[in-house]
Amino acid sequence: MTLTAQEWLKKIHELPLDRPVRIMNVCGGHERSITMAGIRSALPECVELIAGPGCPVCVCPEEDVYQAIQLALRTDMILVTFGDMLRVPVNVPKKEVRSLEQAKAAGADVRPIASPREAVRIAQQNAKRQVVFFAAGFETTTAPVAAMLLEGVPDNLSILLSARRTWPAVAMLLDSDAPGFDGLVAPGHVSTVMGPEEWNFVFEKHDIPTAVAGFQPVSLLAAMYSVLRQLLEGKRFLDNCYPELVRPGGNRAAQAQLAEALNDTDANWRGIGVIPSSGFSLQKRFAKNDARLQFPDFDTENRKRAGQMPPGCECASVVLGRINPNQCKIYGHACTPKTPVGPCMVSDEGACRIWWAAGVRE
Ligand code: SF4
Incomplete structure (x- = not known):
């Protein structure tokens, strides 16, 4: 039986909740649906929804954005990236270029793209110029980058990879003294690729109820209901409230591509620090397409010391x-x-x- 959002809400309100409960989501798409649909204010007062680490652009290290800006400012260079990255600011004195958008305004050839294929096409059309693809994203966006590498990319295209895995950030929170949440709504898109089993550790190791959700309010409310009911009944398991797309094991072909083209690596999260095995790097055989190796004249350590976030930013x-x-x-x-x-x-x-x-x- 498929329930409507109103019916799920009614079921949630009928639960005998007698203490505050905090449920975290770790997906920007989830947060957008929750906020735009007004789900926060529709829930019982004791249920608080928290937005967690669900935005890859937000956690992209400041030094990577800075490097992308410096590369873009080279006269021989075309810098391509997903549109969200263009306005991300770095910490520089006011007179200096502080975003890719400002670099573009200053004459740099910065082009927003929607897919890795566009990066390949631009490189092919500009064979005499260097093209850098600044690629930030979670597993879902990174799998097509891996596929692109395996299909073969032009010599003049290199990747400045700033890709992150989602679950290690949640693991880091749960291993901390104050995780700050009682239940987790796990990301549907990431689970589609990596398999819902990636989130088993949340209930197995940390005794925290978890449910995978899609982007529709119906799926999100079903996941919240599942998490709340698990809490009330003392049960713990991983519920799949997005069965239309999330299948056991995930997308094995995409996982194989990720494993074949990229390595797991410790990675810096902006403002948070290094999280073990939370990032991806290009495998050695793709060295000629690795912007970090092709354009090494960049002082990353000094950049790190410049500070991760602008003053006052939280x-x-x-x-x-x-x-x-x-x-x-x-x-x-x-x-x-x-x-x-x-x-x-x-x-x-x-x-x-x-x-x-x-x-x-x-
Ligand atoms: Fe949000 Fe404050 Fe950061 Fe602005 S500075 S993005 S309001 S946390």
């Missing part, structure tokens, strides 16, 4: 679910979509941007 706390977007002191003041200070106000998947778009003004 994106790291927002990404970790420690505060809500509107609890950042400069939300809606110095920081708005027109004048973004931190990455969470730039990306369509950033919690601050989503809350602002939904009309939250204070």
